[in-house]
Amino acid sequence: MFVIKVQHISKNFGSLKAVDDLSFEVQEGQVFGFLGQNGSGKSTTIRMLLSLIHPSSGSIEIFGKPLHKKRNEILEQVGAIIERPDLYPYLSAKEHLQLFAKVRKQRISTDAINHTLEKVGLAERSHDKVKTFSLGMKQRLGIAIALVHNPSLIILDEPTNGLDPQGIADIRQLIQYLAKEEGKTVFVSSHLLSEIEQIATQILIIHKGKKMVEGITKELLDPQKRIVQIKTMDDDKALQLITTGSFHHYLLPRKEGIFLKLPTHEIPLLNESLIKAGVALIGIESKNSLEDYFIQVTSNS
C-alpha cells in the first residue's frame, strides 16, 4: 500500500520553478530517503506534503486520500519536523509536548510524554526551558513533538542537524526502530548521505526541482559495479594508460581525481596493468557510497 503518492507536482515562486513535475510513491513501512543539494526543492516538497505550501499543479495523496480535501484527517496521522528545530523559548520540553498534544486534541498521558522524552534522550531536561537548550537538544525535542501522538507517517526534514556523532547514531537507531519495530513509514531528508545510506530502504534524488533517480538503495548502490578512485604518484601517466587502454569506457568525468566505475572483478586487472606500466600506485579506493553516487548523479545533470 502506498502511504504517499505524489503525481506531477510543481511549485512556482514567480519565475522560479522550485519543484518541477515531481512524482514518487512511498510504501508503508519504508524508510524513504529524500536527497538533494541545498535549494534543490526538498523542503518545498516536504512543505507541500504537509500542506504548508500549495502546489502550483499536480496532486498529493496520503493514506490513499487527497491531501487538499482530507488535510485534517491525514495530518492526524502525520508527525513532522521541518528544517530547523524552532520552538517556544519560554516553554519547557514537557510543556511543548503537552501543548502539541492539546493542539491535536489528544489525551496523551504523562507517562507517554515522559516515554517520548526518554526515547529522544531528553528525560533529564524535561522541565528546563528551551532557551537553555543546545541546537542538538532542540532537534531532539522537535523529533519528540513529531512522535508524541504516535503517528503512522513520520516526515523528518534534516533530523540530524546540529547533533553530535552520538546524537546522530541515536537518531539513526530511533528511525530504524520506528520502521522495523513499530511499522511506521519514515520519510527522511538529510544532507548526511552516509546516514541515509544506512537507514533508507528506498531513495529519491532531486536536483533543481526535478527527479533525478529513484530506486531501492541496495540496487542503486550495486556492489557489482564499484566506483573506485585511483591515487598514484603520476596521475597524468595513469590517466593516459586508462584512456588508451581497455579501461577507458569505465572512466568517470571528475575533476577531483581519477574515478572509474567498473565491475569488482576488473579491479585486480586494473591494479596489475598500472603496476606493469610502471605507475607508482598509492592506492585504489572503493567509493561505492551514496555520497559518491549522489555526486555522480547531480554533477552529470
Place this chain on the structure above:
Amino acid sequence: MWSLISVELYKIFRRPRTYISFGAIAALIIVVQLGLKIDGSAYAAFLMKDINDTLTVDGKILNGYLICYILLQLLLVHVPLLVALIAADMFSGEANLGTLRLLFSTPSSRTKWVFAKFIAASVYTILLLLWLAFLALLVSMWVFGTDDLFLMKSNYVVVIEQKDVLWRYLGAFVFASFSLLTVTSLGFLMSTLSNNSIGPIVGTMSAIVFFTILSTLNIPLYNTIKPYLFTTHMNNWKEFFDIKVNANNEAITGTILNVSKIQSSLWVLTLHIILFLGASVIIIKKKDILS
C-alpha cells in the same frame, strides 16, 4: 476550537512581554494618581480658574470619578499602542520564531487558527482594559473618594450626580473595548502580512497615527471620508458623559445626549473588526508558509 484558544492564551500569558503592557498602565496610573493626591488642589484650582467668578462649586471636585475620566482621556489614546504589541505579533511572531509551520502542520484548519488567535488576542485586550478600569476607576474611587462628576467641556459644564456615574463608566468601557478590538483586528491583519514582528507593530501604530491625524484634520477634502475612519469613532466613549437637559437647563438623570452617535460609532467599529478579520482569514488561507 477551545483547545486552540486555550493553547494561544497559554502562550500569550507565558511570555514575559505580555506583562509589559500591564506594568506600563499601572505605572502611568499610579504616577498620575500620586501627583494628584499630593498636588491635586492646585490642579483643581487651575481647572476652575476661568469659571470661579461665575460659578460656585460645593463638594469634592477632584474625586475618583473625575480622576478616572482624566486617566481615560490620557490613556485610551495610548493603550492601542500596547494592544498592537501583542495583536501584531500573533502570526508574524510565530513566523519569525519558525513555529508557524509546526502549528499549521497539525490537523486544524487555518481558519480555526485565525479565529483562535484572534479570540486569544481579544481576551488579552479585554483583560488590559479591565486592568485599566480597575486601577483608573476602582482604585481612584478608593483613594480619592466619590462625589458628583464635574466635567468642563469646550464651551459648557456638565455635572453628573454620583449615583448616575457608574453605569456611564460601564458603557464607556464597553465602548472602549470595541475601539481596542478594532485596533486588535488591525494589528492582527498586519501580522498576517509579515514574517517578522517589528514591521506589523510599527505598521499598526503608523496606521493609527495616520488615520487619527486624518480624522482630526478639518480640510473639506477629507471630511467626506472621516465618518468611515475607525479613528474618528474611537474616542466617542466620551459621549456617555454628555447628558440631556430640561427646559430649565437642568441635567436629566440617566440620559445620554447623543445615543445615535454612540450607536453609529459602534457599527463602524464592528464593521472594521469584521473587515480586518475577514481579510486575515483570506490571507492566511492562501499563504504559503515559507518561514
